Amino acid sequence: MSQQTPGLAIETAGLVKTFGETKAVDGVDLAVPTGTVYGVLGPNGAGKTTTVKMLATLLRPDGGEAHVFGHDVVREADEVRGRVSLTGQYASVDEDLTGTENLVLLGRLLGHHKKAARERAAQLLEAFGLTDAAGKQVKNYSGGMRRRIDITASILNTPDLLFLDEPTTGLDPRSRNQVWDIVRAVVAQGTTVLLTTQYLDEADQLASRIAVIDRGKVIAEGTKGELKASVGAGSVHLRLRDAEQRPEASRVLRRVLRADVQLEPDPVALTARVGAGTSNGRGTAEQAAAALAELARAGVVVDTFSLGQPSLDEVFLALTGHDTTAHDAPRAHDAPQADDGPQAHDGPQAHDGPQADDTKDGAAA
Template identity: 75%
Template sequence: MDSPSSAAIETSGLVKVFGGTRAVDGVDLRVPAGMVYGLLGPNGAGKTTTIRMLATLLRPDSGTARVFGHDVVREPDAVRSRVSLTGQFASVDENLTGAENLVLLARLLGHSWGRSRSRAAELLEAFGLTEAANRQTRTFSGGMRRRLDIAASIVVTPDLVFLDEPTTGLDPRSRNQVWEIVRALVAAGTTVLLTTQYLDEADQLADRIAVVDHGKVIAEGTSGELKSSVGSGAVHVRLADAARRPDAEQVLAKTLDAAVHLESDPVALSARVSDPERVAHALVELSRTGIAVTDFSLSQPSLDEVFLALTGRPAENTDTAATEEAA
């Protein structure tokens, strides 16, 4: 049995090439057991290809990968016995009812008819699908289908679940429902490897995050560590008198040594800061020159700003590598 501190996933120099494109280009990961680990990056960054290698669906071209100590190339059956994969698109049979989908999977996984029916009922209730149990899956909303898809992946509770962009295309309410399911899985002892291009999703769910771009891990850490790595964030200032804003802009630009942004609110200004000690100096200078401040705040950078700082482009950039999508 694995200890709580053991690694669920370890990779070293993992590479996958399609034609002349290195979809995954030397990925090193260590995912401790019992957490949500996020792979964050735009479409085409190499996230799905990485998951498919870890799930034994693709063979790495070089490097190594182990899942709970089992090599994905030499011991694929041992890996498959401990993992489950929910891809970007629902994999349930649209012509079957919700209950029939789950019973079918339970039977294929070796449960008796009685146990299959009871397990299906348990999952339908846990995922809020009992009322829809006898409806064909084709009639389900996107959120209902995604919940059923995740339920199908844990008919037999796995040690590790790969969730590949599980909330793509879902409305905010359905996304929140999926998030609660992910939290419940981890609370029950399952490790989750989550890929997402949604910054708020990584911020909400992941205990640690690897930022992936062009097949490489370009940063790794907790959300807070990643935010701290790109600076202290932004200072926001509100003035008592809008007429003094031009003067305040000059003072802030000089003391912070940064570009100052004039907000739509005529008494508000903001600026990016790399040294929080400069903020105190700036406030003193504003006071010394007779510029009254009614409110100020210093905020951490968002994951949006982290990704922009690391890659030079926003995370919502969805340039897609055809090679990865075809993988």
């Protein structure tokens, strides 16, 4: 890959990063279209943060190539830094300053005159619902407010590409929705967003394309629909009248649908993934209807029934054999090596603050 393909914000080929004997990133290939939210989905230790740090010029790759808007992240690091901004997993604004003071300070560092910096700060604080908290010290902000002020600081100068590394970790549902609204607003203004997350619903809500990464490798990539279709055409969800009938219902579904059956935490609920078709050519709806008829003949009473696409949870479990909260991948700690490549916070756009090494679980977080 000597030059980046037109229409792509990011293109990587065989990207590798090694820490000791651990390959945190093991041959990652990405193609991120401009003007979109691109999700990188995976559990802790998958290599998401290390990949972001290489793309943001915070770490030097050990192998492969990466281009951001056509610029090589190693040979043309300054050009890359001028077009990107990074918000890591933890707030990197100064907690002893107020919201306004943080934004004005960063605005001045980015080259704005004092009046322009104050105007831009006020504009962003209002846009993201922080005006009432503008005069409060950030240490008194809630978790959701801290994430909003951190993302706000990242877009003081509107970047062409914004890296969001697990931006909603630890937030309550209301705060997560507020951050999602900010992401949508940023993309509506033309910024490309690369979003790393271990929350399947977050990728489902925001990303137009998703790369599933596990143990440093991309194991699947595509739109949400493509990923869901890759593990089956749909899922049959049942709730029974009597919990004692669940073993019999499970046997019937396995026999008729020729599919694995998942027993849900609810003792009367179970789910079976339906394939695109069986040897007799029946479609998904016909398979589900046949299953219901067999359950009735077996005397199993079904209270509720639904047929839908597999969830991203089912996709990830099918692809990796574990869910996104798994902690079984090896950790690689990159703090001692963080200065081996050009630093993103040297550029005018990158916002990484004093906590540039923002992953407490190490580079492979």
